[in-house]
Amino acid sequence: MRLSRLVVLKSGLRAYDEEFHAGVNIIRGVPGRGNSVGKSTIADMIFFALGGDLTRWKPEAASCDQVLAEVVVNGSVVTLRREIAEAPQQPMWIYFGDFDTASGAGTDGWQRYSYRRMSDRESFTQVLFRLMDMPEVPAEAEGNITMHQLLRLMYVDQMTPVDRIFRAERNDSALRRQAVGDLLCGVFDARLYPAQLELREKEKAYEAAAQQYGALSRVLAAAGEAFNLDFVEARRRSLEADIATIQTEIQALKSHRFDERQLAPGQSSIVATIKTDLDRVNGDIAELQVLVGQLTYNIADADMLIDEIQRTLARLREGEVASSALGPLNFLFCPSCFSPLKDTDHEHQCKLCRSDVEPDGDRSRFARMRNELEIQLKESNHLQAKRREDLTAATLRAAKLTGIRDTLATEYLNLTRNYLTETDAQIDRLNSRLGYSERELIELQRERQLAEQLAELSRMKAELNEDITRLKEDIVLWRGQRDRQQENVYRMIQERTAMILAKDVHTEAEFTEESDVYFDFSEDRVTVNGKSGFSASSLTVIRNAFHLALHWVSCTSPILRYPRFLLLDNIEDKGMTEQRSQNFQRMIAAISEKLEAEHQIIYTTSMVDPDLDESDMTVGERYDFSNKALKIGLGPS
Known part of the structure; x- marks a missing residue:
């Protein structure tokens, strides 16, 4: 996936309109005067235009209306359009063609897609995934991985803590992060994540059924009632037969009782x-x-x-x-x-x-x-x-x-x-027996309901236990298969992260090519030699080195599904020195130059390396306070 043009509109006028290219793209500010001039705003616009969910806009960005992105996905050119708003999960309009053609098409050809899939329509994630040949993978019970979740691993912003891998968001989950990481690393198993979700639900259901079964058993034991459904059913049939017999006898007696009465003539x-x-x-x-x-x-x-x-x-x-x-x-x-x-x-x-x-x-x-x-x-x-x-x-x-x-x-x-006869006395005795049997039948019905409930809970527990056992066995098997492939991919990412760190201008003597780099998507962390307690600037370098390594491996290994797109907005974050920032920029350019596969790395900086500043890698002007990235109210549309 490659961004080729980004346009931001305010009241029909272009507040930003720049073209991007394959390889390295540098959005820079004037050295010494390049902070707070809109570079991060443009990074946010790119994240949002590509499908990210963004609601906390900077004031200048919030005053704009739309952002459009011309994107090349597996050779297909599409134009994406989204409305800038504070409400979450904004829809996306997609035009299959370049920006210029889309701009002249009016409403023709534009198709609206919602953020989430619906029963009768697709989401924009499904369309973009299909263009990228990206499989749909369930990450949670409520839905599949979205474009937003992928971009959280492709956009390194300034607001996320520097010791995190993913862009921070509320209500995040370890299972979702692992699913996204494995998907982009090409080691996901389409069977594994649904099975993990199903196992979690089955275990919850089994625990609830076991608690209900235990509580009901204790109540019955305290009441002195020990029975099962077979016993209750046999007793019910016996009582119903007795009642039918008694009713037949009473009816027969009533039919001839006047024959025996001692009545007056x-x-x-x-x-x-x-x-x-x-x-x-x-x-x-x-x-x-x-x-x-x-x-x-x-x-x-x-x-x-x-x-x-x-x-x-x-x-x-x-x-x-x-x-x-x-x-x-x-x-x-x-x-x-x-x-x-x-x-x-x-x-x-x-x-x-x-x-x-x-x-x-x-x-x-x-x-x-x-x-x-x-x-x-x-x-x-x-x-x-x-x-x-x-x-x-x-x-x-x-x-x-x-x-x-x-x-x-x-x-x-x-x-x-x-005038009561012997027949009347028999009828009275039978009526008494009938009332007793009917009361017992009513009580037996209550017992039958309890017995059915116990039997149903027992059956449910047995079925759930079988399902849980099967799912655990399948998960162990599939996880083993995944782990073997995952080990190879992870090793390449770890080795190249160490290679990048070894070339850092740093005070951390332990950063060498032999450094033991460990990362875990589910835990959302990277460690070097078992340590994570580095300075803030070193943590920034580690984080960027990991993302650059992931991007690097995706360009050299056909296994990965990472879209070969990286957006960095924290090159000199957290007290980074100019020397260290420019050294990392040169590493980005050197790695990119060696890669044969088409890729794109976009980064922002206010400490641009002088040699790179004069290259064709730059995008747009040098921004400062008098010339910010967003030209609010300027430029024809």
Whole structure:
């Protein structure tokens, strides 16, 4: 990936417009007067234009509106555009072509992509990754690695602590840093990171299931209840069978209990007649209750329909008034392709579809629709009135039959109260057994739910344990395969970091080509000979040396996926001396000159090496307080 042009706009005017080239690009200030002149602002603009997420803008940058970048990615030229705003995760517009063509294209050809992917559309990261032949790699449960995450390892800014590898940000995670590092070093395993994320979630789920299982087991043990689902299910089936048997026996006894009653002469037939009448009345009441329920529901449903018809009529009247006031709609342009529409052959013809239109067609349609709705409303009101009459009649009849039933029931009880037979005693005993069994069945249902919960938790634990074991075995295998490849790449980066440090103008005698350089993406740190407690300026050199070494290796080894783009904004950070800064600049130029692969290194400095200052490596003017990098309010667009 190579930046070939950067343009910053303010109110339609160009506040910055410079071309960049392959190799080393130096954004410099006038020696002695080159601090706070906008160099870091341009570095931030580059980071943001390429897909970084930036919200804390310097005042001059915040006053601008847009930043555009012409970029060459694997030979393809694209122009990127983003709005400068304080809100995070700004979208990106992409034009497949150079800046000049994009500027003259208006809105044609520009495609808008959001910062994050959505179910129905891609993010700009996905587009840029596809151009770079970069695979999509999950770094966290909520999403994949973004362009912003890659740039955190390609942009060395001034605000990040000097002992860190990645550009600092909130809510960072070791797993994400390791994923980005391994991706750019070409040693990522597409299976490993999803497996690590899945393992973390499975272990959390197993811990939660184990806690619930233990708590439930302790509660049951304290209550003296020890059972399993098989026991509960067997007991339930036994109880249901007992209840069915008892109910059958009770029904059989009730059917012939009057045969055994010791009633006065003639009373037996009277009791039988009353019982028959009582059963019939109860049946009639049940039917009426069903009818009342149906009528109540139908009335409520019809009320909603009548309200809707009335609202539709009101809207229709309003529409008729609006149509009469506005008149016919005349289109000047096709709503599909926006081409101008030709004039009609005559005034009563649709300009869009060329169909003939009746002059009073709208009023006729309004009248027809209103007439149909009025008829429907009238019929609905008529039927609703009939339903209300039927409901009143059914309610009154049900109340009347309820009174008759109460009278019959009282008379039946008076006749049979004092005449209990052996059958009645058996029915009482069976009813007692039935109530006990039904209560036990209810309690058993509670126990069954607890047993099912225990069984489900046990099954879940077993499945999770199997998944965790499998994932751990897979992770060990895949990590071993990755580590073997990673070791070779890391060794090259460590050796070249040591080579760069050995040429530093320093007071640290231990910086040699044999220095033991160690780095860890997940821990976000670099150490030399097991030590990290160097001076601030030496830590700056170590940090820059590591990033330069990573860039160097990416240009010589086909394994790495690092885009061969490096942005340094801290060459003389943290009290760096002029001699030390210029020495490092010469090392950058020397390394770049030896590289055969196309690459780009952009760095800012206010202590530019005199020899490099006169070379074609510089970009733009020498900036100072009277000539800052951002030309606010100057230049045509």
